[in-house]
Amino acid sequence: DDFTIASGSADSSARIWDLRMPNQQLLSLNGHRFAVRRVKFSPFSPSQLLTCSYDLTVALWDMTAALQQGPQQMQRPCV
Numbered sequence: 777d778d779f780t781i782a783s784g785s786a787d788s789s790a791r792i793w794d795l796r797m798p799n800q801q802l803l804s805l806n807g808h809r810f811a812v813r814r815v816k817f818s819p820f821s822p823s824q825l826l827t828c829s830y831d832l833t834v835a836l837w838d839m840t841a842a843l844q845q846g847p848q849q850m851q852r853p854c855v
Contacts (some may be wrong), residue, residue, distance in 0.1 A: 784812030785812055
């Protein structure tokens, strides 16, 4: 949607935010070993996010169930 953004972080996580509630993250994605360099939502499925990291890995995250349950952390990507 127009209010959801993703960010990559030097602490090796990616985070999902709702711009209407900027002080509270919706979801923290933890699975990389080094800083997350890029994040990109799928143009075909808005609940899927691709992240790449300085650890030379790429992760595909499916956040469908996680976003419906409220703020939490995901530890493993789909791929």
